[in-house]
């Protein structure tokens with residue numbers, strides 16, 4: 001090997017350049033696909049941007065990679081770049097704290113769905129050659145003084161280069177970054193390290209927030225003689241976007257069963273709080289609304305705590321990767337796959353309808369003195385969780401064919417991806433219809449209701465973007481516009497004085513979001529607390 005490659009400086013420079021150019025293939029590809037990629041200004045930008053990234057790499061490696069850490073840090077950077085490149089190329093996603101948090105919080109089954117044969121190939125191409133160079137480099141020990149001088153030299157040299165390029169190409173650089181802020185999340189592998197560091201440092205900077213109770217004054221309204229304590233099922237949907245429901249005027253019939261339901265309202269203009277499960281769920285169960293939640297100074301209890309404090313029986317039943325903290329203080333059950341159920345497969349995943357088996361027995365485990373005040377059951381769906389959409393429907397629900405049978409969505413046609421996704425909506429349609437049926441038969445004389453709200457939407461290849469989890473400000477509408485379906489039995493409508501027919505009449509002008517969730521549920525349960533805000537209650541305008 002060339003002798004200069006056997007020095008720490010040579011090695012750091014080569015790896016920095018490799019990471020900036022080859023390992024950033026997803027970034028360069030995204031930039032060339034942009035509509036404003038013409039003219040000499042553009043090429044000046046590309047050239048200067050690659051030097052800027054190489055300088056940033058060299059500065060980071062100059063600080064971290066020396067002594068015994070030299071080779072491990074360099075190797076780790078190239079491997080991280082390979083993984084990052086794979087996810088960005090395969091799913092058109094960017095890497096930020098939200099994405100990393102998602103990867104950490106999802107369960108093994110889901111991560112398995114994300115990996116395929118292209119992972120080793122991408123790793124081999126993006127990380128292989130530099131790993132070989134690092135492995136064979138014959139680094140001779142330096143004195144500490146020399147090592148220090150050389151590392152400082154690298155850092156200062158890279159810094160000077162960075163400043164020089166920024167000064168010369170400031171104009172095209174700043175305008176591209178302003179127009180396409182997502183580009184910075186594509187800089188590989190600095191994006192992964194930045195996100196990981198931010199996740200690690202955040203709790204140190206923002207010392208753990210004070211934890212506060214919520215709605216201590218809550219009480220249930222006295223029931224009239226002929227009235228019954230309510231039974232409410234809240235379905236937390238997964239990855240369903242509003243536009244793919246025929247209830248919301250989608251051209252394909254994806255919700256044939258719900259469409260026949262008379263006491264049903266489906267919002268056409270509802271928005272999520274976040275673009276991932278981990279972001280949306282805590283925010284949607286909070287009373288603060290999106291802005292209040294993001295800027296909160298303390299952590300608070302949530303909707304479920306308040307309902308439980310009011311004296312009702314609450315249960316969280318999960319067919320997914322957990323409740324993201326909102327069920328911490330209430331009874332929780334993970335729906336354990338049952339191999340004898342027709343809704344479960346051998347690999348241990350179950351269609352959501354399997355949560356309806358033994359549901360009455362599950363509810364009967366809740367304290368009787370609470371049940372007599374009312375029951376709120378939350379079911380957390382697997383829904384349309386990607387990328388393996390084809391696993392989210394039973395054979396008899398597969399109406400749209402052929403389906404993409406791969407987790408690598410870009411290797412399938414857009415149409416087959418859409419088919420698999422739409423079949424998963426048919427499965428949710430079947431599930432929700434059966435929830436209503438179950439309520440109607442199990443609690444025939446009671447005031448029952450079901451509210452279904454998805455946590456976030458999904459990208460299905462529009463603009464070459466797949467899945468979800470893009471930072472909220474520049475995530476496309478498809479990731480943020482969600483279905484919101486409310487069904488109420490006649491008795492529930494009588495008892496609450498709220499009318500589904502009225503909601504349907506006001507459908508057009510109703511712009512709603514997860515901000516409305518807390519207050520709508522509190523309102524439907526007839527609970528009184530100062531934390532309730534009438535103006536955010538979806539039903540307040542339709543209550544006599």
Ligand SMILES: [Zn+2]
Pocket residue numbers: 238239276277278455456
């Ligand atoms: Zn989700």
